[in-house]
Amino acid sequence: MSGQTVYEGLRVRPEPIPVRPYEYAKRKRGLDLLGAGVALVFLGPIYLILALLVKCTSKGPVFYSQTRVGRGGKCFRFIKFRSMYVDADQRLAELKAQNEKGGPIFKIKNDPRITPVGRILRKYSLDELPQFWHVFTGHMSLVGPRPPLPREVNQYDDYHLQRLSIKPGITCYWQIMGRSDLTFDQWMELDHRYLREMSLWTDLKILVKTPAAVLKGKGAY
Numbered sequence: 001m002s003g004q005t006v007y008e009g010l011r012v013r014p015e016p017i018p019v020r021p022y023e024y025a026k027r028k029r030g031l032d033l034l035g036a037g038v039a040l041v042f043l044g045p046i047y048l049i050l051a052l053l054v055k056c057t058s059k060g061p062v063f064y065s066q067t068r069v070g071r072g073g074k075c076f077r078f079i080k081f082r083s084m085y086v087d088a089d090q091r092l093a094e095l096k097a098q099n100e101k102g103g104p105i106f107k108i109k110n111d112p113r114i115t116p117v118g119r120i121l122r123k124y125s126l127d128e129l130p131q132f133w134h135v136f137t138g139h140m141s142l143v144g145p146r147p148p149l150p151r152e153v154n155q156y157d158d159y160h161l162q163r164l165s166i167k168p169g170i171t172c173y174w175q176i177m178g179r180s181d182l183t184f185d186q187w188m189e190l191d192h193r194y195l196r197e198m199s200l201w202t203d204l205k206i207l208v209k210t211p212a213a214v215l216k217g218k219g220a221y
Helices: 022-042 044-057 088-098 116-123 131-137 158-165 184-197 200-216
Strands: 063-069 075-081 141-143 169-171
Touching: 022 044, 022 131, 022 141, 022 200, 044 075, 044 116, 075 131, 131 169, 141 200, 158 184, 169 200
Parallel strands: 141 169
Antiparallel strands: 063 075
């Protein structure tokens, strides 16, 4: 579905955010290329170890691939290290009544679909490491709103759709301020805060604070 849009038939479309200076956009892309390139090269051994852990501890592929929604509603294939059993998507319907979050997102702390190794990967965001490739190829940025699922976007209102006006990111205010412990509304407010404040300085501040937030594992499930 790469390049396709989920907006056919939707009531609203994302309004454009104020145009940012060209110099910022150029520097942001440069930061993305540098950060993702360094990560892909130097984290290679960690990728190999994680791949072996996933493969040797549960049946199924090393990577989990699904459709996510990027800038302007464009869909792309999103990959991460598999942290759930292979029948996780099929079991979602039977667990919906246990959803602990409001809005269009689904989250439960003790999700039975997550493998033992997957819980560790999720706690420290190790399952997200393959997304540096998406940053390198331009589908994502190091900093930006997390990329949602199409079924979530289909329930967005015009306020929520604003977050699709920029590239999704690996980390953001949500990532360093509570993650899944936050409500859906709090998450959306933080994404709008980023839309208002986005600059190279803001990106650097978020990047510097991300490792500590990840190591704490707070709100990661």
